[in-house]
Amino acid sequence: MKMQAEDRLWELLNDIDDYLEGGFRRPHASPVRLPVSSAAAPSANSRGGSVETARGPSPAAAEVAAAGETEAGAPEAAELLDPAERKRRLSELAARVTACTHCKLHKTRRKAVPGMGVIDPLVMVIGEGPGADEDASGLPFVGRAGQYLDKWLEAIDLSRHKNAYIANIVKCRPPNNRDPEPAESEACFPYLMEQIALVRPKTILTVGRVASQILIGRFDSIGSLRGRVYQFSGIPLVPTYHPSGVLRNPGYRRPVWEDMKLLRSILTR
Numbered sequence: 001m002k003m004q005a006e007d008r009l010w011e012l013l014n015d016i017d018d019y020l021e022g023g024f025r026r027p028h029a030s031p032v033r034l035p036v037s038s039a040a041a042p043s044a045n046s047r048g049g050s051v052e053t054a055r056g057p058s059p060a061a062a063e064v065a066a067a068g069e070t071e072a073g074a075p076e077a078a079e080l081l082d083p084a085e086r087k088r089r090l091s092e093l094a095a096r097v098t099a100c101t102h103c104k105l106h107k108t109r110r111k112a113v114p115g116m117g118v119i120d121p122l123v124m125v126i127g128e129g130p131g132a133d134e135d136a137s138g139l140p141f142v143g144r145a146g147q148y149l150d151k152w153l154e155a156i157d158l159s160r161h162k163n164a165y166i167a168n169i170v171k172c173r174p175p176n177n178r179d180p181e182p183a184e185s186e187a188c189f190p191y192l193m194e195q196i197a198l199v200r201p202k203t204i205l206t207v208g209r210v211a212s213q214i215l216i217g218r219f220d221s222i223g224s225l226r227g228r229v230y231q232f233s234g235i236p237l238v239p240t241y242h243p244s245g246v247l248r249n250p251g252y253r254r255p256v257w258e259d260m261k262l263l264r265s266i267l268t269r
């Protein structure tokens with residue numbers, strides 16, 4: 001069973017041409033919503049390797065989240081809320097994101113991209129920000145890179161439709177796909193903290209340098225950060241390359257495969 005999954009993932013990672021030409025697409029679930037809590041905290045290793053504590057990126061935003069202060073003024077801990085209430089708050093959050101003007105990215109977006117998936121997921125995937133396809137659809141990771149990401153998840157029995165949630169550091173597309181500016185990431189970070197608290201993921205998978213650096217709180221290359229487990233607010237966090245980077249550089253497929261196995265090892269222990 002284990003080997004079948006590993007073989008399947010490796011095949012998928014080597015099957016880029018097929019899926020690029022095939023236009024693999026899935027139906028999309030409705031976006032969910034969220035509240036707040038937590039600051040980063042250390043914890044035990046998940047696989048006998050090194051485990052590090054992620055401190056979170058924008059300290060000011062993290063402090064707000066740690067205090068449990070949502071824009072809706074709901075200070076109660078998300079863990080006290082039942083699933084229906086957490087879904088309702090995620091919907092409220094999505095509405096706030098859609099109308100948000102807290103940073104200049106609202107001026108150039110077509111649609112804000114709050115996030116999508118299920119609550120209590122096995123994994124919450126966090127990228128840096130929407131691209132052109134996401135900006136047009138209002139849904140995260142639906143372009144080529146997103147379809148590739150779906151295959152990574154599928155290879156270890158994860159799906160945004162049944163046991164995963166997907167979001168980004170910034171909810172509006174940075175022009176020309178540039179990196180989010182620090183002020184933009186900081187302005188948007190409370191939304192992500194709300195999402196994490198409401199969604200309550202078992203693990204976090206950060207994809208790409210920007211999201212990994214921000215959540216881990218270290219500004220090393222993704223090649224240096226990946227390959228180990230961190231902790232973010234007590235949640236095991238595995239960083240890996242961004243699927244778009246792997247599409248450009250097939251040499252990243254092997255480390256991604258290792259990172260997905262690492263993630264799976266946490267989920268199955």
Ligand code: SF4
Nearest residue numbers: 100102103106172188
């Ligand atoms: S990126 Fe975030 S903070 Fe900036 S306008 Fe969009 S939702 Fe608001």
